[in-house]
Amino acid sequence: MIVMRVGWIVLAVVTVLLGIGAATSPMLQIAECEIGVYSREVPNLEACHASIRSYFGTAVWPVLAVPVMVCLIPVFVPRQRVAWLATAALFAFSVVGFWALVFSSKPTLADLFGFFWPVVFLAALVTGLAQVVNFRRNGRGPLQPAP
16 A cells, blocks of 8 residues: 555645646636636736736635645545545546636636646546555456455
């Protein structure tokens, strides 16, 4: 299970970096102002290029911490099932983020979850790799029944 723990720790670090990138990204990433459509929330070009963190304030940090916490769960509970559930949770957060981005008329904190879609693929890779290593360590293939 050390492979899975190390993989998920690296994934948590990547998630932190993505979160910092999301917070420092301009509002045009989650608003329609890049195409010249301004709103009450993003009224001009200056607001369009302001950071997401400057728009939402400190409320952005707890939202961005949620995917990091999800990545740390398999580190402390190193079970294959827990890792796959964490991967599913990250996928769900990404879907919620894209859903909020597409169907919301104004920028919301849920839009930030859309920044974490690369983590979903990495999580599936880490969990799948850990499962293969575990099968090989136990001397059986993934399709062979347990003794």
